[in-house]
Structures are given as C-alpha cells and as structure tokens.
Amino acid sequence: MSKPITITKIRTILTSPEKIPLVIVKIETSEPGLYGLGCATFTQRYLAVATAIDEYLAPFLIGRDVAQIEDIWQTCMTSAYWRNGPITNNAVSGIDMALWDIKGKVAGMPVYDLLGGKTREAAAVYRHADGKSLTEVEDNVRKYMEQGLLYIRCQMGGYGGRIDQIKSPEGALPGAYFDPHGYARNTVKLFEHMRNTVGHDIELLHDVHERLAPIEAIRLSKNLEPYRLFFLEDALAPEQVDWFAIMRNQSSTPVAMGELFTHPQEWLPLIQNRLSISFVVTSAQLVELPQPRNWRTFVKHLASELHGMVQEMSLQLVTQLICISMLALQTLVFKSGGDLLTKFKRYSLELQFLRVAMSIQMTSQALESTSMRN
DSSP, rough: OOOOOEEEEEEEEEEOGGGGOEEEEEEEEEEEOOOOEEOOOOOGGHHHHHIHHHHIIHHHTOEEEOOOHHHHHHHHTTTTOOOOSSSHHHHHHHHHHHHHHHHHHHHHHHHOOOOOOOSOOOOHHHEEEOOOOOOEEEEHHHHHHHHTEEEEESSSSTTTOSSSOOOTTTTTTOOOOHHHHHHHHHHHHHHHHHHHHOOSSSSEEOTTTTOOOOHHHHHHHTTTGGGOOOEEEOSSGGGGGTTHHHHHHHHSSEEOOOTTTTSHHHHHHHHHHHHSSSSEOTTTTTGOOOSSSSSHHEEEEEEETTTSSSHHHHHHHHHHHOOOTTTTEEEEEEEOHHHHHHHHOOOOOOOOOOOOEOOOOSSSSSHHHHHEEE
C-alpha cells in the first residue's frame, strides 16, 4: 500500500491586482512539487480570513492526508463550534479548493472530468457599461456590442446612481447621501433610452446593489418590465428575502440574488418557491451545500490553475465552470482581449431554472503581483 500524501505547509498569499484585495491559499504536500491553490477572498475582511487560515486552520491540518477532502471539510467547519459566517466559510473554501486542485493533479485530469465531464464548450459573458449620462452609457454599450458582447450590465453613476443636488439636514455628518427615489426614476429613464437606441437584440442587466427599500425595489421591478431586462440583480438585501414572494407576484422582471448569502438555508427557499430564476453563488455559500457536494467542490476549483497566460487561464476556468449538467453558468466577468471574446460571442445562454453567476477575480496576475503581505 502506497504511503499517503500529506499536507506539509499551508500559507496565504495576499495580493491586490487592480486594487482588489485577494486571498490565495497554497497547500504544499509531502510529494515534491505537488501543491494546490485555492481562493479564500473576502475583499472587505481579507486580513481576518488570512488570520483564520494561518493561525487556526493551518496548524490544525498539517500532517493530514490530502485525499481526505470530505473529512477535512467537516472537521474544519465544526472544530470552531461557531460556523457559517463569511470569514470561516471563505477560509474553508480556499482550503477545500486547494485540496481538489491536488486531487485533479494526482489523478492527471481536470476536476470537471472527475465529476462527470463537461456538458458544453463555452458560456456567455457580460461586461459592465457605466457612465455619467444616458449618452455616455449608450456609447459604452455600443463599444461592447462591437466586440460581440450579447449581455451588458448598465449602470449610470455607479451603484445607486449620482444625483447632482441632495438636500441633507443641517448639521448632518459629511458623507455620500443617497436619493433612492431619484435613483429609481433615473434607472427607468436609462433603460427606456437604451431600448430606444440600441434596440432589443441585446440583453441588458442592472444591479440595484440593495440600495432600495423593499417596496421601492418592487416598484422599480414593475416599472422596468417594458424594457425586458435579462435580470435585475440584488434588488433586496439578504435580510429581506421574504419580500421576494411579493416581488414575484407583482412583477415578471427576472431576479438575480445571492452573493451576500453565507448558508444554503438562506437561498434554498428562493429556488424551492421559484422566486428567483437567476442565482448568484459565492464561495462563502458553497461550503455547505446539500448532498451531493459536487456543486461546491466543482465551483471552488476555479482557482486551481492560476499560473499561465491570463486569457488562456480564463478560457480554461470557463470550460471547467460549465461542465455540470445541473448548473448553467449565466455570467462571468473577466478582463481579456478580443481574441478570447471572439471565442465566446457565438454562444448564447440556455435559460435554466438555476443559473450560477461567478465573478472571477483571480488570474495568474494574482500570484505575480506585489503581495500586500508576504
């Protein structure tokens, strides 16, 4: 019987390409040259995740058999007693992803082959078109259309928009004050303008970013119906999910929701009750999916091969992401050259009940950039 391959070292690599804090996990093994990479990124609390890995999970896992992925995941999740927060979940996700990377390397095949093989060769992507005015957004949308993009997310003035004059109370603290009603009105004007100028042959998206009260979000969803959005993203905050039943009864605008969830029990009702036809999944949620665990293990393998050319790696990650037949990739955001986009622009998305939206912020640049902390 061969000697098991064990974990000899776990370390985090903190880096910030394009000023986006990333947490990369590297697991080294007793087999010379064999290691795994994973993503544990929590951009707003990256140091907390790195501490959880370096100070707690790493000492806990040194010497463990890398083949015991399920047991390692279970013990990591339960050993701290408290569980399912974004810090712990991202930390465990990075560990789990790196172990599956090692599993694929030992088997000599990509993880998607271990999980049954891919079911399609490509997926549609979308890009973000922003601007300070209707015409500026339109110009940016047309630039993406010329590149062959079929799905474009439109914002005007960033999340929540920008209002020139906002009245605040006397003595109010300095800061960015928000006009929800002005933002909602301008958003409807934006999509009216876009449909009148670029037509209906392009799919348009919008992200509310939880900036509206529930009743205002429902009104916005209804008012956007004539412009047939591909989806309206994050119209409600995670603590307001009960309002999705009212929104679905009031509006036919497709809804995308989920990137702030940290546990399946938060999003399962949306799927079971058909309240959200698009779904956004992040690594913080994927660490505790119901059996089978293929959903979690597959998506978290996205960062397994960060070395190499940025464009080719993005293409490889897309191919891996879309392999499981029960999942359909709906969006993927990355920056790459026109050659890669050309490979995708011929493919439109199959609408399915469950869609996964993944924003890949990790490329080989993550390992080559200057680390925020060695």
